[in-house]
Amino acid sequence: MESPEYHEFGSSNSIEERRITLQKGVRSRVVYILYGVLVLLLLILLLITGIKFSKLNQDMADVKLHLETIKTSVMNGRTSSAASQQSHSGGTTVQPVYLKGIDPVRGPCTEGWVVFQSSCYLLSQASATWSKAEEQCRTNGGHLLVLNNVEELDYISKIIPVVGFWIGLVERQHEGHWSWVDGTNYASTPTFWDEGQPDNWDYRENGEDCGQIHSTQTRRRRLWNDADCSLEYRFICEAAKPGH
Numbered sequence: 001m002e003s004p005e006y007h008e009f010g011s012s013n014s015i016e017e018r019r020i021t022l023q024k025g026v027r028s029r030v031v032y033i034l035y036g037v038l039v040l041l042l043l044i045l046l047l048i049t050g051i052k053f054s055k056l057n058q059d060m061a062d063v064k065l066h067l068e069t070i071k072t073s074v075m076n077g078r079t080s081s082a083a084s085q086q087s088h089s090g091g092t093t094v095q096p097v098y099l100k101g102i103d104p105v106r107g108p109c110t111e112g113w114v115v116f117q118s119s120c121y122l123l124s125q126a127s128a129t130w131s132k133a134e135e136q137c138r139t140n141g142g143h144l145l146v147l148n149n150v151e152e153l154d155y156i157s158k159i160i161p162v163v164g165f166w167i168g169l170v171e172r173q174h175e176g177h178w179s180w181v182d183g184t185n186y187a188s189t190p191t192f193w194d195e196g197q198p199d200n201w202d203y204r205e206n207g208e209d210c211g212q213i214h215s216t217q218t219r220r221r222r223l224w225n226d227a228d229c230s231l232e233y234r235f236i237c238e239a240a241k242p243g244h
């Protein structure tokens with residue numbers, strides 16, 4: 001026969017066991033939950049790192065692309081700055097282009113004239129107003145110099161002294177409407193105005209409506225200036241080479 005104490009003892013023992021088992025169960029669940037949370041945190045960390053890496057790669061690609069763009073524009077800038085010196089129109093800085101002088105040759109041209117490509121050129125010794133200069137060129141079977149391209153300008157630059165010369169460029173009717181004396185379309189030829197020219201300098205009573213090759217101190221590509229047509233300068237005539 002079991003004593004009540006024994007029963008009481010046995011019963012309290014099993015309660016204690018259940019309590020311990022329950023505590024163990026709670027602890028294991030907490031451990032599992034913590035473990036789960038840890039794994040979840042690790043996954044989130046991996047995900048964030050992955051996103052960061054992907055963004056970093058994208059940023060690096062962007063930087064690389066940007067550098068390539070800068071490099072390309074610098075290269076293009078170098079090329080176009082050389083070109084811009086050939087087709088300058090007043091108002092911007094003109095970089096000088098230095099040239100070596102040459103001895104001109106007569107070739108098939110009339111005596112006193114010199115040849116370059118399909119034209120003959122005459123450099124006047126005397127000075128005249130722009131109109132008189134053009135008149136004298138016409139009398140000699142030509143017209144005042146028409147600069148069709150940079151090669152022609154560079155040739156002329158190599159053979160003339162450093163003083164100013166009239167050329168066949170004129171504003172006949174409206175201010176700003178330049179034309180070549182032989183009818184060549186002004187818009188079809190490159191322009192080589194000197195820095196700040198044409199300025200139609202209003203110090204002169206008549207303004208400045210005739211084109212000239214500017215005087216300069218050094219032998220280099222000669223640039224243009226608009227000057228008062230009534231002033232007297234030396235001038236350059238151009239005529240077609242015989243047979244052209």
Ligand SMILES: [Ca+2]
Nearest residue numbers: 146147148152
């Ligand atoms: Ca010409």
Ligand SMILES: [Ca+2]
Nearest residue numbers: 200207208209
């Ligand atoms: Ca003018």
Ligand SMILES: [Ca+2]
Nearest residue numbers: 199200208226
């Ligand atoms: Ca001027």
